[in-house]
Amino acid sequence: MARSPFHPKALVEDRRSVGAGTRVWAFAHVMRGARVGRDCNLCDGCFIETGSVVGDRVTVKNGVSIWEKVHVGDDVFIGPNAVFTNDLRPVSRRRDDLRPTFVGQGACIGANATILCGLTVGRYAFVGAGSVVTRPVPDHALVYGNPARRRGWLCRCRKSLVFRAGSARCACGLRYRLAAGRVREAAR
Numbered sequence: 001m002a003r004s005p006f007h008p009k010a011l012v013e014d015r016r017s018v019g020a021g022t023r024v025w026a027f028a029h030v031m032r033g034a035r036v037g038r039d040c041n042l043c044d045g046c047f048i049e050t051g052s053v054v055g056d057r058v059t060v061k062n063g064v065s066i067w068e069k070v071h072v073g074d075d076v077f078i079g080p081n082a083v084f085t086n087d088l089r090p091v092s093r094r095r096d097d098l099r100p101t102f103v104g105q106g107a108c109i110g111a112n113a114t115i116l117c118g119l120t121v122g123r124y125a126f127v128g129a130g131s132v133v134t135r136p137v138p139d140h141a142l143v144y145g146n147p148a149r150r151r152g153w154l155c156r157c158r159k160s161l162v163f164r165a166g167s168a169r170c171a172c173g174l175r176y177r178l179a180a181g182r183v184r185e186a187a188r
């Protein structure tokens with residue numbers, strides 16, 4: 001018999017909420033009604049709440065909680081003890097005005113970073129360790145600090161992009177255009 005992808009000490013309330021090939025490590029908890037894609041790694045001590053969405057090939061390192069209304073795209077890396085939120089004005093009883101957070105495909109959230117709710121972290125963006133993100137993060141932006149500010153632009157491969165006349169070409173071969181404060185991949 002194939003080895004279970006779930007550690008015997010993992011708590012997966014409904015196995016149907018977890019895609020094929022996803023591994024759930026010890027003391028991680030996936031609630032019923034959460035949606036987790038394929039080939040993810042949910043490391044020790046994660047909590048995936050009802051109403052959250054995790055894409056495919058996502059790594060969630062130890063001690064991360066993905067709350068209701070947090071949407072994590074494909075190929076995202078979430079560093080250890082990163083913090084998401086879903087309520088700007090928390091009170092002790094349940095509220096109905098939770099705000100969503102979106103993390104775009106290929107983004108990386110550094111260890112111990114905090115992401116306030118109601119924001120989007122763009123595709124292939126990088127949030128430095130320990131940052132506090134209080135504003136939306138554009139695609140391919142490198143941000144860090146408290147509050148996190150944009151410090152540069154990064155290729156998909158994580159190398160810095162240097163724009164000249166609105167164009168950049170990474171050593172890996174990918175090309176980008178910068179216009180109106182937004183970076184887009186250009187045709188090769």
Ligand SMILES: [Zn+2]
Binds near residue numbers: 156172173
């Ligand atoms: Zn590159």
